[in-house]
Amino acid sequence: HETLEHSYPHCWRTDVPLLYRAQKNWFLALDKEITSAAGEKKTLKQWMIDSNQQINWVPGHIRDGRFGKWLEGARDWNLSRNRFWGTCIPVWIAEDGDMLCIGSRAELEALTGAKVEDLHMHVVDALTIRTSNKKTFDPKGKEYKRTPEVLDCWFESGSMPYAQNHWMGGKDGKQAPPVFPADFIAEGLDQTRGWFYTLTVLAAALFQKPAMKNVIVNGIILAEDGQKMSKRLRNYPDPNELIDRTGADAIRLFMIDSAAVKGEELKFSEVGVKNITRAVLLPLWNAVSLFTTYANADAAKGQLTWRPGDGRVSANELDRWILSALQALLAKVKVEMEAYRLYNVVPALVAFVDDLTNWYIRRSRRRFWKSENDGDKNDAYATLYRVLTEFSKALAPFLPFLSEEIHQVLAREMDAGAPASVHHADYPEFDASLFDEALNAKMALARQAVEMGRALRAERNIKNRQPLRRLRVVARNGRAAADLRALEDLIRDELNVKEVDVSLDESSFVTYKAKPNFKALGARLGKDMKAVAGKCANLSHDQIKSVLEGTPLHFDEADLTADDLLIVRETAPELAVAASPDLTVALDTAVDEALRLEMLAREVVSRIQGLRKESGLSVTDRIFVTLEAASEGLRRAAEAHRDYITAEVLADSVRLESVEGSQSGASESLDVDGETTRIFVAKA
Numbered sequence: 001h002e003t004l005e006h007s008y009p010h011c012w013r014t015d016v017p018l019l020y021r022a023q024k025n026w027f028l029a030l031d032k033e034i035t036s037a038a039g040e041k042k043t044l045k046q047w048m049i050d051s052n053q054q055i056n057w058v059p060g061h062i063r064d065g066r067f068g069k070w071l072e073g074a075r076d077w078n079l080s081r082n083r084f085w086g087t088c089i090p091v092w093i094a095e096d097g098d099m100l101c102i103g104s105r106a107e108l109e110a111l112t113g114a115k116v117e118d119l120h121m122h123v124v125d126a127l128t129i130r131t132s133n134k135k136t137f138d139p140k141g142k143e144y145k146r147t148p149e150v151l152d153c154w155f156e157s158g159s160m161p162y163a164q165n166h167w168m169g170g171k172d173g174k175q176a177p178p179v180f181p182a183d184f185i186a187e188g189l190d191q192t193r194g195w196f197y198t199l200t201v202l203a204a205a206l207f208q209k210p211a212m213k214n215v216i217v218n219g220i221i222l223a224e225d226g227q228k229m230s231k232r233l234r235n236y237p238d239p240n241e242l243i244d245r246t247g248a249d250a251i252r253l254f255m256i257d258s259a260a261v262k263g264e265e266l267k268f269s270e271v272g273v274k275n276i277t278r279a280v281l282l283p284l285w286n287a288v289s290l291f292t293t294y295a296n297a298d299a300a301k302g303q304l305t306w307r308p309g310d311g312r313v314s315a316n317e318l319d320r321w322i323l324s325a326l327q328a329l330l331a332k333v334k335v336e337m338e339a340y341r342l343y344n345v346v347p348a349l350v351a352f353v354d355d356l357t358n359w360y361i362r363r364s365r366r367r368f369w370k371s372e373n374d375g376d377k378n379d380a381y382a383t384l385y386r387v388l389t390e391f392s393k394a395l396a397p398f399l400p401f402l403s404e405e406i407h408q409v410l411a412r413e414m415d416a417g418a419p420a421s422v423h424h425a426d427y428p429e430f431d432a433s434l435f436d437e438a439l440n441a442k443m444a445l446a447r448q449a450v451e452m453g454r455a456l457r458a459e460r461n462i463k464n465r466q467p468l469r470r471l472r473v474v475a476r477n478g479r480a481a482a483d484l485r486a487l488e489d490l491i492r493d494e495l496n497v498k499e500v501d502v503s504l505d506e507s508s509f510v511t512y513k514a515k516p517n518f519k520a521l522g523a524r525l526g527k528d529m530k531a532v533a534g535k536c537a538n539l540s541h542d543q544i545k546s547v548l549e550g551t552p553l554h555f556d557e558a559d560l561t562a563d564d565l566l567i568v569r570e571t572a573p574e575l576a577v578a579a580s581p582d583l584t585v586a587l588d589t590a591v592d593e594a595l596r597l598e599m600l601a602r603e604v605v606s607r608i609q610g611l612r613k614e615s616g617l618s619v620t621d622r623i624f625v626t627l628e629a630a631s632e633g634l635r636r637a638a639e640a641h642r643d644y645i646t647a648e649v650l651a652d653s654v655r656l657e658s659v660e661g662s663q664s665g666a667s668e669s670l671d672v673d674g675e676t677t678r679i680f681v682a683k684a
Contacts, residue, residue, distance in 0.1 A: 013232070026080035026089060026149060028201065036208040045074060047204035056214045058340045059263045067192050077201055079152045086150030088121050092129045094144045100134060103173065111144075113137035121150065158198025160185075161211050176207060184340065186216040189263050214340050217263040221255075224269050237270050246270075249399040250277045256398060257346035280350055281402060283357040288406055290361060291384050294368040297620050298377070306378040308389075308415040314379035320436060321443045322360040322387055325352065327435040330428055333394060349398060356387060359447065363490065369619070385410060390428045442483040446491055449473050449484060449583055453495040456576040456587045465602040467595045470499040474506040474584040497587075506584045509575055512544035513537075513568040520564055528557040536565065596673070600634055601641035603672045604679065608649045611681040615666040622684035624665075625654045630677035634670070652684045 009018040030045040042050070049071050057063040080089060090102040092111075102108045105116050111134075112127045125146055132141035156163060162177035169175055181203065187195050196215065203211035222228060223235040242251060254273045260266040298304040306312055314320065329352045336344040367380040392406040400423065407422035419425045453471055457464065471491065475481035481502050484491070488500045514536050516529065525532055535555055544567065547553055553560040571577045574590040591599075608625055617623065625645070627638055635656055638645065645654050659667075665682030 023082065025078050026091075026147075027076040028079050028205070029076050030074060030201075031076075034205065034208065040208075042208075044201070044205055045071070047208050048074070048200050051200060051204050051208070051210040054210045055212060056340065058214070058216045058261075058342075062189075062192075062215075062217050062263060066189070067196060070192050070197065071200070074197070077152075077198075079155055080149035081152055082149055084121055084150075086121075086153060087156060088119065088124050089147055089149050089151055091147050092144035093147055094142050096142075098142070098144070100129060100131075100144055104168065110136050113139075152198075154194060154198040155202070157195050158200075158202045158211070160199065161203070180207070181210050182212040184214045184216070185212050186218060188218045189220060191217075216261060216340050216342065219260040219262065219264040219266055221260055221266050221268050224267050226267055229268075236268060242270060242273070246273050246277055247281070247401065249401050250274070250281055252400075253280060253346060253398055256342050257350070261342045280353050281399070284353050284402065284406075287357050287361055287384070288388060288409060290365075290368070291381070291388065292409065293619055295381055297618070298368075298381075301620075303377065304381065306382045308385060308411075309417075310382075312379065312382040314383055316376060316379050316383075317439070318360060318363055319379055319383040320434075321439050322356065322383060323434045324436040324440055325355050325443075326387055326390060327430050327432075328440060330390075330394060331430045331435075334430065346398065349395065352391070356391070359443075360384075360387075363494075385414070392422055393425050393428045396422050396425075396427075442487065445475075445480055445483055445582065446487040448580065449491055449585055450494045452578045452580065452583065452585045453491075453497075453587055456578055456585065456589075457495075460576050460587075460589050462589060462591075463599075464496055465606065466496070466591060466599040467602075468495070468497045468588060469590065469592075469595065470501060470588040471495055471497045472501045472503070472506075472509055472586040472588075474503055474586075476504075476582060478504065480582065495587075506569075506586070507541065507545060509571055509586050510577065510584070511570045512539075512541045512548075513570060514539050514544045514547075514565045515568070516560075517564050517566050521558075521560075525558060532557050532560075536560075597633070597637040597640050600637035600672065600675055601645060603670065604634070604638065604677075605645055605648045607668055607670050607679050608645070608651075608681055611666045611668055611679065612649065615681060615683075617683060620650070622650050622652050624682045624684050625649065625651045626659050626680040626682075627654070627656050628659050628678045628680060630656055631675045633673075633675040634677045637675075 009020065010016060011018055028044075030048070031043050033041050034044055034047060035041045036047075049068075052063060052068060052071055055063060057067070062068075090108075092100045092102065100111070102111070105119070108124070108127065109116050111129045111131050114127055116124070116127070118124075125148070127146070129144040130138055130141040131144075132138040161180050161182040165177065165179065167177040185195075185199075191197075199211035203209055220228075223230075225235065227233075227235055229236045239251075250273050254276045255261075255266075257276070258266045258272070295304055329348055332348050333345055336342075336348070361384070364380050364384070367377055370377065388406060389411045392403040392410075395403040403422050407418070407425070411418035411422075412420075449471075454464070462468070473484055473491070475484055481504055484502045488502065492498070492500045516525075516533050516536050518529070521529060521532070532555060539553075543553070544565070547560070547562050547565065548567065550562075569577055569579065569584075571586060574588060576587045576589050578585055604627070608623075612621075612623065627634065630638065638654060638656060642654050645651065659678075659680050665680050667678055667680045669678050670676065
C-alpha cells in the first residue's frame with residue numbers, strides 16, 4: 001500500500017484531530033431572484049454585491065478586495081446546525097414533504113392550538129401542527145413536525161440592525177426597521193466570512209439594502225513573537241496585570257494608534273504601551289500639575305485674578321497660537337472621525353500634546369513663575385485652563401479615565417457650572433474666531449528653524465545649556481523671512497544663541513559647488529556626460545545661485561535646471577549648516593570664554609533646581625545657596641552671573657565658601673567640563 005501525507009483538521013483549542021462526516025443541511029440559495037419594493041429584480045447574490053458598494057469600509061480596500069472578492073465567489077449559505085441550544089429553524093414538515101415556515105408566535109399558536117411561552121427546542125419540538133387550511137388548528141388536518149435543526153448562531157448576529165429593536169416587520173410584517181441600516185460596526189478581519197457576510201446576506205434578502213453604513217475592520221492581534229495569541233500557551237501579558245501596571249488608557253490609545261485599526265496585523269508589545277504612557281499620558285498630566293501648582297500658589301498670594309468664563313482675551317502670540325492649534329486639531333478630528341479613520345486621529349492628538357507641552361508650556365513657563373502680578377500671567381492661566389479643559393473633552397473617547405480626571409481636577413474644581421463628568425459634556429466644536437492659519441504657519445516655520453538648530457547642536461555634540469554666538473537663517477521668500485524675524489526672540493531663546501540673523505541670501509556664509517545628477521542625466525546625456533560633468537565642476541558660486549533661483553544653464557550638450565544638479569554647500573569649519581526646502585540654517589559653534597562661563601552658570605542653576613525638587617520645597621520657597629570648594633572656572637561663572645542664578649532659583653544669596661556641619665541642607669557634587677564644586681541648598 002501507499003502512504004499519503006496530507007494536512008488534517010485539528011481542534012484549535014486542544015489540538016485533537018477532528019473527524020468530518022457528510023450530513024443533510026439547510027442552505028440559503030444565493031441564485032434566487034428577489035424583487036425589491038421598487039420592482040427591481042436581481043439575484044440575492046447580486047443584491048449583496050450591489051449593497052456592498054454603498055458601505056464605507058475602513059480601510060477602503062476591503063470593500064472591493066477581501067470582502068468584495070468573497071462576495072463574488074460566495075456559495076449558498078449553510079445556515080443549519082445540529083445541536084440543542086440555538087434558535088429553532090421554524091419549519092414544520094409533513095410526511096409528504098409539504099412544509100410550513102412559521103413567522104410568529106401567534107401563527108404557531110393558531111396552528112397548534114397551544115399557548116407558546118418558550119421558543120426553545122425542548123418546548124417547540126413537542127408542538128405538532130394539524131391544519132387543513134395552513135392558517136388554523138384542525139385536529140383532523142394534516143400533521144406537521146418541526147425539522148430538528150437549529151439556525152447557525154451567525155443568523156442572529158447577522159440580524160443585528162433590526163433584531164436589536166426586536167423588529168418583526170410592523171403590523172403587516174412588511175415594514176422596514178426604524179433604524180436601518182446600522183450607522184457603524186467594528187469587527188476583525190476574520191469576519192469577512194462571518195459577521196460581515198451574514199449581515200450582508202440577510203439585509204439583502206429582506207430589504208435589498210446594506211446592513212450598515214460604516215465598518216471599521218480591525219486587524220488580527222498577535223503575540224509579540226508574531227504567533228497567534230493562545231490561552232494554552234500564555235504567550236501574551238495578562239490583561240489585568242497589564243492594566244494594573246500601565247492603566248487602561250495607555251492600552252486603549254496604543255491599540256487605536258496601531259496598525260490594527262487599518263485592518264493589518266499587530267504584534268502586541270507592552271513596550272509600545274509604555275511608550276504611549278511616556279509620550280502622551282505623563283506629559284499631559286505634568287501640564288495639569290503645572291497649572292494647579294502655580295495657580296494655587298498665586299491664588300494664595302492674591303495674584304490669580306482670572307476666573308473661568310470671564311471672557312478674557314489674550315493678545316499674547318503664544319496664547320493665540322495654541323488656541324488656534326487647538327481649533328485646527330478639532331477640525332481635523334471631526335473630519336477624520338466622521339470618516340471613521342481613527343488611525344488619523346490619534347497621531348494628531350499626540351502631536352498636539354507635543355505642541356502643548358514641548359512648545360507652549362515650555363515657552364510660557366516663566367509667565368507662570370514670575371513673581372509680579374500682571375495681565376500676562378493671568379492671560380497664561382486663562383489660556384492654559386481653556387486648552388486643557390477643551391482638550392480633555394476632545395480626548396474623552398480615546399483616554400476616558402485621564403480626561404475624566406483632568407475634568408474633575410480643573411473644570412469641576414474651578415467652575416460650578418461644569419458638567420458632572422467630561423463624558424456628559426458636548427464634544428468641542430471648531431471655533432473660527434480663534435483659528436489663525438497664518439499664525440499656525442508662522443509658528444511652524446519658527447519651530448522648523450529651532451528643530452534644525454537642535455539637530456546641528458546634536459551633530460556637533462554641543463549641549464543645549466551651552467550658549468552660542470549666532471544662528472543665521474535663510475528663508476526662501478520675503479513672507480517667510482518676515483515671519484521668522486517676528487519670532488527672533490523665541491528662536492534665540494529656544495536655541496540659546498545670542499543673535500539670530502534672518503535673510504534671503506545664504507551666499508554670505510555658504511559657497512556653492514555643483515556636480516551633475518548622474519541618476520537624472522545619465523540616460524539623457526549618454527556620451528556627453530563627461531563633458532557636462534567638467535563644465536559643472538567649473539561653475540562659479542553666482543552661476544549656481546542663479547540656477548537655484550530658476551535660471552537654466554545653457555550648455556552645448558543640454559540645458560540644465562536645479563533638478564539636474566547636486567548642490568554642495570561649503571562653509572567655514574566653525575559653522576554647522578543644514579538645509580530644507582523651506583530654510584537654510586547655519587549655527588556658529590565657536591565657544592569663547594564668556595560663553596563657557598555662562599554655560600557653567602546654567603549648569604549650576606539646573607543642579608539647584610533639582611535639589612529644590614528633591615528637598616520637597618514648594619515653587620515659592622526662597623533658599624540660600626552655597627558653592628563649596630568651587631574650581632576657578634565655576635567661581636568666575638558664579639560671580640559673573642550671580643544675579644541670573646539668584647533670580648532663576650529664588651535664592652536670597654549665593655555664597656562661595658565652606659559649609660559648616662550645622663549648615664548642611666541638601667547638597668550635590670557638580671562636575672562639568674572639568675570644573676567642580678559641591679552645591680548646598682537650604683530653605684531661607
